[in-house]
Amino acid sequence: MQLEILNLARFYDQQRGLAPTSFTVSKGEMIAIVGHNGAGKSTLLKVLANWINPDAGIAMFDGIDLKNRAALVGKVGFIPEVPNLFDVFSVEYNLRLFAALTHTPFLRVEEILDDFNLLAFRKNRIQTLSKGLQQRVNIGRALLSDPSLLLLDEPTSGLDFEMTKEIHRLLKTMHEAGKTILFTSHRPEEIKSLATRIMVLHQSRLIFDGPGEAYFRSEIHENLYA
Amino acid sequence: MMRNILILTFNDLAIAFRNKTFLLILFVPLFVFVSLNLLDESGAEASKVRIVLVQHYAYAPAIIQSIMAAKQHIEVTCVQNEQDGVRLLKERQIDGILTPHDEATGSLALLVLKKDSIAAITIMQNFSALQKAAEGNAPDWISSIKSLHRGDVQRETLPTWVLMLVLLIGFIILPMQVAEEKEKKLLLALLQTPIHELQWLIAKVILGMVLIFIAVLFLHLLGSFGPLHLFDYSIFILAGSFCFSACGIFLGFLCRNQASARTLGVIFYLPHLLPAAMSDVSLKLTAVAPFLPSYQLYKPLQSILLEDGQLASMSFDWLYLIGLGLLMFYLSYLLMKRRWLM
Numbered sequence: 001m002q003l004e005i006l007n008l009a010r011f012y013d014q015q016r017g018l019a020p021t022s023f024t025v026s027k028g029e030m031i032a033i034v035g036h037n038g039a040g041k042s043t044l045l046k047v048l049a050n051w052i053n054p055d056a057g058i059a060m061f062d063g064i065d066l067k068n069r070a071a072l073v074g075k076v077g078f079i080p081e082v083p084n085l086f087d088v089f090s091v092e093y094n095l096r097l098f099a100a101l102t103h104t105p106f107l108r109v110e111e112i113l114d115d116f117n118l119l120a121f122r123k124n125r126i127q128t129l130s131k132g133l134q135q136r137v138n139i140g141r142a143l144l145s146d147p148s149l150l151l152l153d154e155p156t157s158g159l160d161f162e163m164t165k166e167i168h169r170l171l172k173t174m175h176e177a178g179k180t181i182l183f184t185s186h187r188p189e190e191i192k193s194l195a196t197r198i199m200v201l202h203q204s205r206l207i208f209d210g211p212g213e214a215y216f217r218s219e220i221h222e223n224l225y226a
Numbered sequence: 227m228m229r230n231i232l233i234l235t236f237n238d239l240a241i242a243f244r245n246k247t248f249l250l251i252l253f254v255p256l257f258v259f260v261s262l263n264l265l266d267e268s269g270a271e272a273s274k275v276r277i278v279l280v281q282h283y284a285y286a287p288a289i290i291q292s293i294m295a296a297k298q299h300i301e302v303t304c305v306q307n308e309q310d311g312v313r314l315l316k317e318r319q320i321d322g323i324l325t326p327h328d329e330a331t332g333s334l335a336l337l338v339l340k341k342d343s344i345a346a347i348t349i350m351q352n353f354s355a356l357q358k359a360a361e362g363n364a365p366d367w368i369s370s371i372k373s374l375h376r377g378d379v380q381r382e383t384l385p386t387w388v389l390m391l392v393l394l395i396g397f398i399i400l401p402m403q404v405a406e407e408k409e410k411k412l413l414l415a416l417l418q419t420p421i422h423e424l425q426w427l428i429a430k431v432i433l434g435m436v437l438i439f440i441a442v443l444f445l446h447l448l449g450s451f452g453p454l455h456l457f458d459y460s461i462f463i464l465a466g467s468f469c470f471s472a473c474g475i476f477l478g479f480l481c482r483n484q485a486s487a488r489t490l491g492v493i494f495y496l497p498h499l500l501p502a503a504m505s506d507v508s509l510k511l512t513a514v515a516p517f518l519p520s521y522q523l524y525k526p527l528q529s530i531l532l533e534d535g536q537l538a539s540m541s542f543d544w545l546y547l548i549g550l551g552l553l554m555f556y557l558s559y560l561l562m563k564r565r566w567l568m
């Protein structure tokens with residue numbers, strides 16, 4: 001198993017957070033994490049990304065404790081729902097800054113700009129770009145160090161049809177490249193077309209974990225979106 | 227490690243340039259410079275004055291009798307020698323020292339901190355009234371006024387402006403920049419790279435120190451103010467910029483967003499600025515000011531710039547600033563490790 005989670009928990013209050021949760025993930029899986037707002041989806045991803053510290057439990061990636069940030073740098077990439085880029089600077093500056101900090105050759109920046117169709121926008125300030133383009137830069141930045149685990153928090157939230165299709169294409173390409181991907185989503189069609197496995201969080205608890213076909217046939221799906 | 231610190235520092239400087247922080251850094255000294263040229267002299271107001279007499283000096287008996295008789299207006303302290311009096315004057319425990327005038331027999335010389343201060347004017351008013359009551363229109367008892375402070379009125383206010391710049395950057399600009407990086411999740415993005423928390427903190431402290439040095443240097447260049455002891459002055463600017471940069475970063479960590487950082491910054495800025503800067507004109511503020519960290523910077527700056535003070539006699543002050551800075555730095559590190567309000 002590439003990712004092993006045992007009783008991982010984070011408490012905000014009685015209703016919110018993440019109740020003790022356990023699951024494992026194999027290399028190359030593409031997992032959709034589904035649930036209502038406040039169910040704990042983003043909290044789970046943030047704990048896995050080391051953005052917030054868990055209150056209990058263990059998370060291991062390739063045998064390394066996820067709390068060991070230094071050892072996992074470059075192996076785990078997190079793309080938050082709202083792009084977190086230096087918005088007063090250009091696309092190229094942002095990518096080069098993070099390339100410098102991750103000791104990635106600048107040639108990789110050119111590859112990312114090309115792969116994500118960002119060459120035409122390389123000199124544009126982030127704040128002048130649409131959310132879809134910003135999200136592309138955000139994903140591109142996360143891929144600079146070529147991480148094997150990608151965590152995406154509602155990657156297509158607020159995007160139009162064309163941009164959503166573009167993000168789906170990128171996710172499929174990354175999945176085909178062998179990356180393990182966990183993403184949260186509210187869109188049934190997105191979950192159906194992308195995920196090889198679905199996990200449902202409800203009121204901070206994991207209530208379903210299985211293949212897509214089983215999920216879409218289950219009452220959980222009907223209740224969730226009834 | 228150094229490479230990452232340099233990358234982060236240059237990135238921070240570039241941000242400061244892009245988000246117009248540099249305009250503020252240049253505007254404030256310019257504002258100070260204009261204000262200094264428009265400065266009016268303040269009026270005097272009557273109050274009880276505190277005078278020192280030196281024991282072994284020979285004062286005219288008539289003058290001493292009159293001073294002793296005017297206890298309601300003049301508080302007299304006797305000291306062994308003039309140096310003790312100068313010390314009390316520097317510590318703002320007295321308003322002036324009376325010594326026999328070397329050249330005019332029977333008259334006095336007055337030593338005050340500033341010639342045009344409220345205290346000096348009040349002493350002169352009191353002695354003028356006392357003399358008229360005792361001798362009528364005889365020659366003035368005080369025939370000479372000497373000032374402990376060197377320089378003109380512009381230079382007199384320089385320590386206050388320097389303190390204002392240091393506190394502005396420390397308590398307003400830095401907390402806002404830290405809070406912005408937290409609010410936009412930029413700090414968390416940076417922490418997904420191999421940088422260590424300490425590297426980020428050091429880069430932020432360097433940013434604060436660089437901004438303070440630029441602001442102070444620009445102020446000196448505009449006003450052509452040369453410090454009396456450049457090395458001693460630089461050490462205190464260094465210690466003060468470190469201390470208040472670390473304080474600012476800590477304040478930034480206490481806030482979730484820029485708006486709250488700005489508010490918290492002002493809440494800290496004004497109480498630190500006013501008592502220190504106003505301590506020369508108010509006895510109450512003189513008593514309160516030493517409890518504020520800003521006074522440990524203001525007092526030495528004033529001493530170096532105006533009183534020929536030197537670093538050797540101010541060890542406590544710069545050690546205090548460095549110590550407080552290190553404490554704030556450590557607390558910021560703890561909050562950062564806990565991802566406080568991120």
